[in-house]
Amino acid sequence: MIDKPNILFISSDHHRGDCLSVSGHPAVMTPQLDQLSFEGVRFEQAYSTCPTCIPARQMIMTGHDSYGFGVHKYIESTRIPKEMPTLQGLLGGTGYQTQAVGKMHLFPQRCCYGFDNMIICEEGRRLEGLKRDDYEWELEEKGYQGKIWAHGVSNNQAAFRTWHLPEELHSTNWTAREACKFFERRDPTKPFFLWLSFTKPHPPYVPPLAYWEMYRDRDIPMPARGEWLDEGPIPMGIMDSWSSRNVDLVDEQIRFNIIRAYYALITQIDFQIGFVLGDLRERGLLEDTFIVYFSDHGDLMWDHGAMFKAAFYDGAARVPLIIRPHKGFDWQKHSWRRADVFSSPVALYDLMPTLLEVGGADIPPDIEGLSIFSGRKRNYLFGDCDGDHFVTDGRYKYLWHSAGGIEQLFDLRDDHKEEHNLIDSLDPKPWRQRLISFLKDKDPIVQNNELKSTPHPGNTFSRERNGWHARGAHY
Ligand SMILES: [Ca+2]
Numbered sequence: 001m002i003d004k005p006n007i008l009f010i011s012s013d014h015h016r017g018d019c020l021s022v023s024g025h026p027a028v029m030t031p032q033l034d035q036l037s038f039e040g041v042r043f044e045q046a047y048s049t050c051p052t053c054i055p056a057r058q059m060i061m062t063g064h065d066s067y068g069f070g071v072h073k074y075i076e077s078t079r080i081p082k083e084m085p086t087l088q089g090l091l092g093g094t095g096y097q098t099q100a101v102g103k104m105h106l107f108p109q110r111c112c113y114g115f116d117n118m119i120i121c122e123e124g125r126r127l128e129g130l131k132r133d134d135y136e137w138e139l140e141e142k143g144y145q146g147k148i149w150a151h152g153v154s155n156n157q158a159a160f161r162t163w164h165l166p167e168e169l170h171s172t173n174w175t176a177r178e179a180c181k182f183f184e185r186r187d188p189t190k191p192f193f194l195w196l197s198f199t200k201p202h203p204p205y206v207p208p209l210a211y212w213e214m215y216r217d218r219d220i221p222m223p224a225r226g227e228w229l230d231e232g233p234i235p236m237g238i239m240d241s242w243s244s245r246n247v248d249l250v251d252e253q254i255r256f257n258i259i260r261a262y263y264a265l266i267t268q269i270d271f272q273i274g275f276v277l278g279d280l281r282e283r284g285l286l287e288d289t290f291i292v293y294f295s296d297h298g299d300l301m302w303d304h305g306a307m308f309k310a311a312f313y314d315g316a317a318r319v320p321l322i323i324r325p326h327k328g329f330d331w332q333k334h335s336w337r338r339a340d341v342f343s344s345p346v347a348l349y350d351l352m353p354t355l356l357e358v359g360g361a362d363i364p365p366d367i368e369g370l371s372i373f374s375g376r377k378r379n380y381l382f383g384d385c386d387g388d389h390f391v392t393d394g395r396y397k398y399l400w401h402s403a404g405g406i407e408q409l410f411d412l413r414d415d416h417k418e419e420h421n422l423i424d425s426l427d428p429k430p431w432r433q434r435l436i437s438f439l440k441d442k443d444p445i446v447q448n449n450e451l452k453s454t455p456h457p458g459n460t461f462s463r464e465r466n467g468w469h470a471r472g473a474h475y
Contacts, residue, residue, distance in 0.1 A: 004095065004191040004359055005326035006289040011195065012269050013053065013103060013202040015295035017046065017318030019266055027218045029267045032274040033293060033322060040324030041340040045394040049347050049383030051297035051317045052310045053105050054078050056348060061086045061113065063352030063367035066384055067442045073386040076127060077107045085364050087352040088193060089114025094361040097190040099182050102175040102197030119178050121171050123155055123199050124471045135174050144169065146473040153204035154470035158247040158307050160205040160261035167208040171199050176272035180279040193359070196276065200265045207264035214267060215260045223302035224417035228408065233456045236403040237311035237388055238304050243461040247307045255302050262301055287327040290358050294348065295319040312383060312390035312399050313418055321346065334373050345381035345394045346372060382438045391435050398431035402445055404456030
């Protein structure tokens, strides 16, 4: 008799917090995630506090914030220190069979960091000696060697097209299928912890035709455009998107088609989650499984004219977070009801202690993450990424951009698109002071109780060469 619930930890990559139909999005279709949300609870103010792949994932695994972990931007080869406990390692220590499927973005890429096993899809990254990931391996065996990336769209490019190979070979379908294979192969005497990690809707934006067609007659809403773009220096997070990827040069019609492709990729993930849940149901495991869905960060998707991540605007930093507890979960003890929607700010690094509590493992005493069940609500949530900092209470959001010392203050209730900077109409001092108090003794940008800025280069754009890093035949 297994007395612990199975844990299905589902993540995607680049899924914006607003792109759920259950949260009122006018175009995106997410029926499976909506259903999970009705059966469980949803967090409307969940944040990636360093919204780019590597730091976000390492914080999720370790329960540390970026200062506790010590990484503040995307740096390849970043390792989790050997002595630092991980979510999967601690659950394994308490009797779970632990498995990862999909994108992990770890270094070395085959280092399990506490997982019993990993079946990986790393979007073509071959670093530190990796010859191929498991996704490429299977496609090569099926005769598609040299053809996986032949759609011609890169991992960092504002472009789109439909998927060029059979739908079942798309990474989203492959990842879901590998999850089902794990359910078949698992040790039935142990509860399982499966991190099911979809690589999409991360670019390349290449949905299968069936999902692309589902959005044929859907109106694509206009992206946000801050009026602050017309007032003085433009924050570097926006400028970098324009400079390094030339996204400001993309034609408006193509912009809307990229959004359509992005929505189609989200719906594909949603349907493949349906496939995985169906497999669990047929095996009689669905009710005994604690399910979480989240994304490692979002995608600006043309908000403020920019694309991708590494910024604290809503599209990049806020993520979906849905928890659907298992059958034996004590709803009353946690004061939760089905379909509850919570608006207090939570961080991705809160998931580690939350799942340790679900699995009956000890929570490391030195982590910054707070179990969502602990009752210790956070009044303010902080984050930093590559020179940008933010703090929010769930209602207001204050941004500090070191380059140029640009401050922004948004009212998320009345201006969720963050188009109106209130820095001149609301007193920013308390917000600035909260950030200073948090960063003091941690970050050298605080000097003499003030935030130190660096020069802003002016509103001019470099045009980087080879900015897309496209993949070719990839032998
Ligand atoms: Ca990512």
